[in-house]
Amino acid sequence: MQKPDTKTTDQNSKTEFQNRVYLYTLKSLKFLGSINIIEAKASNSKKDFARYFDIAFKSANETKYWLHLLKDLDKVDKTKIQEIINETRELSNILALSLLTMRKRKNI
Numbered sequence: 001m002q003k004p005d006t007k008t009t010d011q012n013s014k015t016e017f018q019n020r021v022y023l024y025t026l027k028s029l030k031f032l033g034s035i036n037i038i039e040a041k042a043s044n045s046k047k048d049f050a051r052y053f054d055i056a057f058k059s060a061n062e063t064k065y066w067l068h069l070l071k072d073l074d075k076v077d078k079t080k081i082q083e084i085i086n087e088t089r090e091l092s093n094i095l096a097l098s099l100l101t102m103r104k105r106k107n108i
Contacts, residue, residue, distance in 0.1 A: 018073050025066040032059040032091070050102045053095055060092035 036059060040052035064085060071081040 021066060021069050021073060025063065025070050028059055028063040028066050032056055032063050046102070050099065053099055057092060057095040057099060060088055060095060063088050064092065
């Protein structure tokens with residue numbers, strides 16, 4: 001019986017992990033912008049509007065997590081990923097301030 005090549009197995013595991021990180025990063029970006037913020041604009045009440053903003057805020061935080069993992073992987077432009085992290089942080093701050101304003105005005 002032939003012994004498995006551990007180098008190949010390790011490389012396959014690493015590639016699989018990288019692919020999962022890419023996939024989860026894309027999913028969290030999708031939920032951040034395209035779904036929750038657009039849904040907030042189409043909401044029927046202020047409470048729904050705030051709920052979608054809250055979900056988008058949580059998605060922004062999740063996206064930052066995945067982007068930091070992605071930045072640590074091989075074969076990525078670390079400078080570009082850092083720019084995206086910075087933009088995501090800015091968006092997260094905007095969403096957080098919007099939520100605080102809504103809560104202060106008791107719109108939710």
